[in-house]
Amino acid sequence: MKPAKFEYVLPSTVGAAVAALVASKGEGKVLAGGQSLLPLLNFRMARPAVLVDLNAISGLSYIEERSDRIAIGALTRHRELEQSPLIAAKLPVMAAAMRHVAHLAIRNRGTIGGSLSHADPAAELPMLSVFYDATISVQGPDGRRTIAAEEFFVDALTNCLEPEEIVVEIEFPILQHDGWAFEEVARRFGDFALASIAVSVRPGPAGLKEARVALMGVADTPLRLREAEQELIAMELDNRTPQRFSEIVVSKVSPNDDLHASGEYRKHLLAQLSKRALQTALAAKG
Template identity: 45%
Template sequence: MKPPRFDYHAPTSLDEALSLLGRYGGDAKLLAGGQSLMPLLNFRLSRPAALIDLNRIPALAYIKEADGQVRFGAMTRQRAVEFSPVVQARLPLLQEATRWVGHLPIRTRGTIGGSIAHADPSAEYPAVLAALEGQVVVRGPRGERTLRPEQLFRTYLTTSLEADEILTEVRLPGMPAGAGYAFEEFARRHGDFAIIGIAAMVIVEGRRCRTARLATAGAGPVPVRLRAAEEILEKDGLGDAAIDAAAQSAGELVGPDSDIHASADYRRHLTRVLTARALRRALARAGGR
């Protein structure tokens, strides 16, 4: 279990990294936290000509607030996200989801940008990005562009990034004060990739649900935003019947695959169960801040 030979570069600036990426013309891999890439290399499932290590670019690791958003440098460690006061105050859903990401040693190395760019549909961060309608910033030789989740995620482990582009920043709109939220996940063991995960946020106004956001992990080739389920809640509120109807709808909206850990039927069932649980927990938290 040793990788084939590859060149190794450790640039110290983003421009240098981009220029290296261009030089290899698509045959290089970016090394962020390495928690998924290193096994792929060791299994020889990925055989790039070069690794471009982003870990020595300090300018890519930050958490800051701007224009009502929280902006994360792509190389921000999951552990930094987990303990950031800014995240705690402005993005409690992201903080809760982070606790489901692997285990402590994994979060110490893993990065927010790496997790999203890797586009594993069972991962927690892509679901949060979808639920909160965040964006990613991508830099390449043709300049900078921002992508919404539905523009970014194509299918399993595949994004719309070009081979010469680098995901540099993740932008998540700060959650409104009083928003209720919950991240529910079922994995066979804590720390495993989700069988199903549900990211939920609700904004309650009196008896109305002004905004509902629901997105999945593990329920298909990309994170699924459950718009029809959200609409039920925005129309009918957050009573038991509406939550059950939204959960039912969630199960119909997803098209999960079967694998050795869970059949499509079981995943669909879990989507319903966890959607209802997430909504009830989010409702209990709503307005309480």
């Protein structure tokens, strides 16, 4: 299980990295933390002619507060997000989810830019980017552009990037929420999610003023359930709300069967998690 032959370049600027991708004529692949790419190389499922290693580029790893947003550099490791007091204070749902991201050794190497680019539908960071309505900045031969997270994920393991584009930064708006919850079930702690939901709520004079719901592990991409959010806002709050909410959430998805879980079981899990998550979020809103 050895990778096929490739050329290795170690640029020191994003511009040089993009130039290397351009020079590879579509045969290049970006290496960040390598936690998903290296197994693919070793299985020879990915066979890039050129491997462009971003790890020598300085200034791509940071977590910064910019008025109402948190900006995160693409090379920021999962472990840094997990341990960041800023993330804990401003993006609590992310802070709660990060401990579910794989295992410590993987979190030490894996990067946010890599995780988003890999676009695994059962991975936490893609789901969080959708949940928070993050903006993904990418750099290509024509300069920078930004992409809304919901536009970024096209299919399982497929993003909307052009072959010469590299994710450089992700901006997460700081959500005004009063109650939130993150729930995940995986076979073992750190495994890919069988089902997961993030919920946040802001109470209004009657019922909820705002609600946000995102899922992973139950479709080909992470999902933001905008319809379910509206239905939840429209609901009168009583002790049956979590049950009704969970029925709405489940009605929005039709997960496939795979080796680890049938679609029916995933729906069952999602129903349980949705109920629990909304209960937690509503309880926290006071």
